[in-house]
Amino acid sequence: MGNLCLGSPTQRLQRLLFHRPIPDLTGKVIIVTGANTGIGKETARVLLAHGAKVYIAARNQAASEEAIRQLKQETGNEAIFLKLDLSDLKASRRLLKSS
Numbered sequence: 001m002g003n004l005c006l007g008s009p010t011q012r013l014q015r016l017l018f019h020r021p022i023p024d025l026t027g028k029v030i031i032v033t034g035a036n037t038g039i040g041k042e043t044a045r046v047l048l049a050h051g052a053k054v055y056i057a058a059r060n061q062a063a064s065e066e067a068i069r070q071l072k073q074e075t076g077n078e079a080i081f082l083k084l085d086l087s088d089l090k091a092s093r094r095l096l097k098s099s
Contacts, residue, residue, distance in 0.1 A: 010049065013042050025052035032056055033086060035079070036063040041071070048077040057084035057095075 007015075014022060030047050034040035035056040047054050048071055056079045058064045064081045072078045084095055 009042060010046055013039075014046060022046065022050045025050040027051075027053075029053045029055070031082065032079075033058065033084070036060060036067045041067055044079055045071055045075060048075040048079060051077070054079040055082040056080070057082040057086075059083070059085045 025047060028051075030052045032040055032044045032047070032054055035044040035054075036058055044054050044056060044067070054077075056064050056068060058081070061081060061083060068079045068081060082095070084092065086092055
């Protein structure tokens with residue numbers, strides 16, 4: 001594995017998933033589900049760091065707001081909370097139509 005273990009978690013994720021530098025994402029809008037913790041949160045962090053406008057779609061507003069606060073502190077960019085329960089197919093469709 002060698003170099004894959006070096007660097008911050010964001011840098012390691014970038015190397016593992018993308019194998020090339022991420023371009024500037026300014027002007028791009030991306031919805032990330034499950035971004036309160038784990039891989040979803042790390043994905044949101046990378047996207048924010050590269051200038052994307054990120055929506056965190058989740059059921060738990062309090063956990064999402066805490067994640068948004070942490071991500072802003074770490075990246076300087078603020079994600080936006082989007083209330084979404086993926087188990088509610090009708091609500092998911094309404095959200096996509098309104099986007």
